[in-house]
Amino acid sequence: MKIVGISGSLRRDSWNTAALKAAQALLPAEHTLDIVAIGDLPLMNQDLETDGKYPAPVETFRATVLAADALLFATPEYNASIPAPLKNAIDWGSRPANVFLGKPAAIIGVGAGVLGTARAQYPLRQTLGVLSVQLLGQPEVFIGSGGQKFAGGALTDEPTREFLGKMLETFIAFAARVKFG
Ligand SMILES: Cc1cc2nc3c(=O)[nH]c(=O)nc-3n(C[C@H](O)[C@H](O)[C@H](O)COP(=O)(O)O)c2cc1C
Numbered sequence: 001m002k003i004v005g006i007s008g009s010l011r012r013d014s015w016n017t018a019a020l021k022a023a024q025a026l027l028p029a030e031h032t033l034d035i036v037a038i039g040d041l042p043l044m045n046q047d048l049e050t051d052g053k054y055p056a057p058v059e060t061f062r063a064t065v066l067a068a069d070a071l072l073f074a075t076p077e078y079n080a081s082i083p084a085p086l087k088n089a090i091d092w093g094s095r096p097a098n099v100f101l102g103k104p105a106a107i108i109g110v111g112a113g114v115l116g117t118a119r120a121q122y123p124l125r126q127t128l129g130v131l132s133v134q135l136l137g138q139p140e141v142f143i144g145s146g147g148q149k150f151a152g153g154a155l156t157d158e159p160t161r162e163f164l165g166k167m168l169e170t171f172i173a174f175a176a177r178v179k180f181g
Contacts, residue, residue: 004068005035008075008086013153015110015146016074022155026165036064038089070175071105077120100131104175108141116142134178
């Protein structure tokens, strides 16, 4: 399974990017997880679309998503919703032809508060649903109090690591079922 990870945070020591890196290490060797860059995408502007072509970073992002067997989103919560860089990336991917169509995907999130990004994950589910992404329903991964579980850009909390590992097993089985039936 070729999984592409999308982190909603551009921060160097991002907990969400660190969660994706932890997932990379937890995956069985036959699967891969590559984290795609979204920080170089321009802000959505339809004037940047010419004859169905998009700026180079957008084309690269879209091709990476299109080639993925499955997607793993890791999102912070910004002011009780989806962080702008992530929404921007999704909006670029949604332009014709929608590169998210039919992809199996899961959402995880790390936040500073106790809600563990729930208020970002539910609107994200709504947006991805509209794009016909096949979302894993459970387990939901709400990692709260990130300051106590991550340090120096790494996941340091063992129970969280174990939970993430179990969730990845479920996700891979789900993604294989969506992709291969
Ligand atoms: C613009 C902004 C808005 C934020 N809003 C929330 C919020 O609504 N709820 C929350 O728990 N944390 C909020 N935070 C704090 C983030 O949880 C914290 O910065 C976290 O480290 C972001 O994830 P990252 O480590 O992957 O960058 C906000 C941070 C920023 C920069």
